[in-house]
Amino acid sequence: MQDITSRDNRLIRLALSLKQKKHRYEEHKLLAEGMRLVGDALANGIRGGICLVTEKTAAGPDFAALYEKGRALGWKFFRTSAGAYDKIKETQATQGITAVLPFFEYTLQDLIDIEPYKAVLYLECIQDPGNLGTIIRTAAATGAGAVLLSENSVDLYNDKTVRSAMGAIFKVPVVQGVMRNDLQDYCKKTGRRLLMTAADAKTVYTDIDWHRPSVVVFGNEGAGLSAEMMEQGEEFLAVPMRDDTESLNLAVTVGVVLYKAWEQAGFKEQ
Numbered sequence: 001m002q003d004i005t006s007r008d009n010r011l012i013r014l015a016l017s018l019k020q021k022k023h024r025y026e027e028h029k030l031l032a033e034g035m036r037l038v039g040d041a042l043a044n045g046i047r048g049g050i051c052l053v054t055e056k057t058a059a060g061p062d063f064a065a066l067y068e069k070g071r072a073l074g075w076k077f078f079r080t081s082a083g084a085y086d087k088i089k090e091t092q093a094t095q096g097i098t099a100v101l102p103f104f105e106y107t108l109q110d111l112i113d114i115e116p117y118k119a120v121l122y123l124e125c126i127q128d129p130g131n132l133g134t135i136i137r138t139a140a141a142t143g144a145g146a147v148l149l150s151e152n153s154v155d156l157y158n159d160k161t162v163r164s165a166m167g168a169i170f171k172v173p174v175v176q177g178v179m180r181n182d183l184q185d186y187c188k189k190t191g192r193r194l195l196m197t198a199a200d201a202k203t204v205y206t207d208i209d210w211h212r213p214s215v216v217v218f219g220n221e222g223a224g225l226s227a228e229m230m231e232q233g234e235e236f237l238a239v240p241m242r243d244d245t246e247s248l249n250l251a252v253t254v255g256v257v258l259y260k261a262w263e264q265a266g267f268k269e270q
Contacts, residue, residue, distance in 0.1 A: 001058070001067075001078065002077075002078050002079070003078070003079050003080075003081075004052070004078050004079065004080040004081065004084050005080075005081045005083075005084060007083060007084050009084060011050065011052065011078060011100070012052075012084050012088055014027070014100065015031060015052060015088040015098060015100055016087060016088050018030060018031045018100065019031070019090075019159060021155050021157075021158070024157050028102060028103045029100050029101060029102055029103065030100075030101055030103065030157040030162065031088075031090065031098055031099070031101075031159060031162070032098065032099045032101055032162055033089065033090050033091065033094070033095075033097070033098040033099075033159075033163075034091075034094075034095050034097065034098075034163075035062060035066070035097055036166060036167065037099070037162070037163070037166065037167065038051065038066060038097055038098075038099045039066060039167075040166070040167025040170055041099060041101060041167075041170055042066060042069040042070055042073060042075075043069075043167070043170075044167070044170035044171060045073065046073070046101055046102075046104065046170060047073045047074050047075075048073070048074050048075070048101075048102050049070065049073070049075040049076075049099045049100065050075065050076050050078070050099065050100040051066075051070060051076070051078070051097065051098070051099045051100075052078050052080050052085065052097070052098045052099075052100070053077065053078070053079055053080065053096060053097045053098075054079070054080055054081075054082055054085045054096035054097070055079055055080070055081065055082070056082070056096055057095060057096035057097050058079050063097075066097075075099075085098075090159055090163075104170065106146070106174065107175060108175055108178065108182060108185075110173060111145065111146050111175070111186070111190075112189060112190060114145035114146060114190070116190075116191070116192075116213040117211065117213070117265045117268065118143060118144055118145030119142075119144050119145060119210070119214055119215075119257075119258060119261040119262075120144065120145045120146045120147075120148065120192065120214070120215045120216070121135070121139060121144060121146070121147045121148065121215070121216055121217075121218065121254065121258075122148040122149075122150070122178065122183055122215050122216070122217045122218070123135070123147065123148070123149050123150065123153060123217075124150045124153070124217065124218070124219050124220060124225055124226060124229055125150055125151075125152050125220040125223075125226070126149075126153050126154060126218070126219075126220055126250065127154050127220065127221060128154065128221055128250070129155070129158040129159075129160035129161040129164065130160055130161075130164045130251075131154075131164075131221065131249070131250050131251045132149075132153075132154050132156070132158075132161045132165075133160065133161040133163065133164020133165035133166075133169070134164050134165070134251035135147065135250070135251050135254050135255075136161075136164075136165040136168045136169055136172050136174065137165050137168040138251065138254060138255045138258055139168070139172045139254075139258065140167075140168035140171045140172045141168075142255075142258040142259055142261070142262040143262055143265070143268060143269065144172065144258055144262075145173075146172065146173040146174065146175065147172055147173070147175075148174075148178045148183065148186075148215070149174065149175065149176045149177065150177075150178055150179070150180075151177050151178075151179060155176075156174050156176055180228065180229060180232060183215065183232075184232065186215070187215055190213065191213055192213040192214055192215045193212060193213070193214055193215070193234045193235060194214075194215055194217060194232055194233055194234050194235075195208065195214050195215065195217065195233070195234070195235050195236070195237055196217050196225060196229070196230055196232075196233035196236045196237070197216065197217065197218050197219070197225070197236075197237055197238070197239070197253065197257070198224070198230070198233075198236045198237070198238060199224070199238060199247075201236035201237050201238035202236070202238075203235065203236060203237050203238065204237065204238055204239075205237045205238065205239050205256065205257050205260055206260055208235070208260075209264075210261040210263075210264035210265065211264060211265075214261070216237075216257060216258075216261075217229060217233070218250060218253065218254055221250050237257070239253050239256055239257065
């Protein structure tokens with residue numbers, strides 16, 4: 001394992017640049033910090049990573065197993081001084097380990113054969129990276145098939161999204177930049193109906209037949225679904241609330257609906 005002591009080392013500069021969206025997409029790489037995230041990336045077979053680890057962490061009891069898994073997947077490891085690592089750390093209570101990972105990208109074509117009982121999500125113009133990360137994490141927990149993001153949604157590889165999703169970001173296929181016409185084509189090819197969430201819908205989410213293959217559409221945190229998207233809906237569902245409340249957090253709403261869909265699927269694991 002090579003040593004890095006300079007804060008101006010090219011890999012330190014690369015990792016630092018990936019905190020900005022522009023550079024992430026130029027390099028097609030993202031950052032994943034912490035033992036849990038790095039371990040989940042390895043457990044899910046992500047290949048070709050570059051791992052930057054402090055001397056203290058490299059000498060710790062948990063690192064040897066990560067190192068062996070990483071070497072088997074073609075990862076490169078670099079031991080950094082504390083000063084060099086401080087330049088790239090994303091959290092104050094750092095565990096002293098960060099991976100530079102290649103993007104793991106999917107297309108709608110990759111999702112054609114998803115089992116019909118698995119709900120697919122479409123998120124229109126959501127903006128909060130923490131919401132997106134939590135939604136991906138919930139999708140993994142409930143066996144959802146995939147998450148689709150419209151244009152102008154928050155970046156999947158935003159550091160807050162990656163941290164909020166935890167290891168789920170390596171488990172659930174996510175497709176970015178899905179336009180409305182692409183969504184319609186996908187539904188036709190896969191026999192899925194478009195279910196729209198709307199506060200004034202007459203049908204409650206518990207009364208939906210979740211055995212039918214579905215794409216469930218959720219809107220922006222503040223504005224909800226656009227009028228253009230609503231026009232494409234085949235069925236509409238509401239998550240009821242007390243009259244003296246204003247709204248549910250988007251990620252919470254998604255979780256409520258996904259767990260009902262998964263319950264009707266018999267809590268299938270596969």
